[in-house]
Structures are given as structure tokens and as C-alpha cells.
Amino acid sequence: MVFKKRPGALRLTIIVTKKIAPKAVDRNRIKRLLKEGFKKFAKAEGEFKIIIKSNISGLKLDDVLKKLEPLITKIK
Secondary structure, eight states: OEEEOOSSSEEEEEEOOTTTOOSHHHHHHHHHHHHHHHHHSTTOOEEEEEEOOSOOTTSOHHHHHHHHHHHHHHHO
């Protein structure tokens, strides 16, 4: 994850390669999960660039939130 401090709204870039999730359905699910996870942390501002290294399409939203929370709090 790369973070750039920028005032204003949240800007999110998520990269999921075909090597990680061969099906477009899985890639889109991963992106939706991460976007929803960032919405839960409404105070997050700036530009985030996330490169996915493993297939997390099988995880539930709660599991994704548990993994995201320490990363976002570390940045603040």
C-alpha cells in the first residue's frame, strides 16, 4: 500500500492482476470489498494505491476490515 497525504476527498486505486484472480468476477469482488472497507473509515483522506498480492475474494467484509484497520491506523 502506498499513501500520499493530500487534503480533501479519498482517492483510491486498487490493482488486481489476472495472475492473482483469473476471473473478472473475483477481481471486481476484491475491489468492491476494499472500497467498502475504506468507506467504513470515513476519516481516511488522501491518495491510496493498493496492489493486491493474494486472492482475497473468498473473504467476508468483516475479515477485510480486520486486515485494513491496522494499516489505516498506522498511516494516520
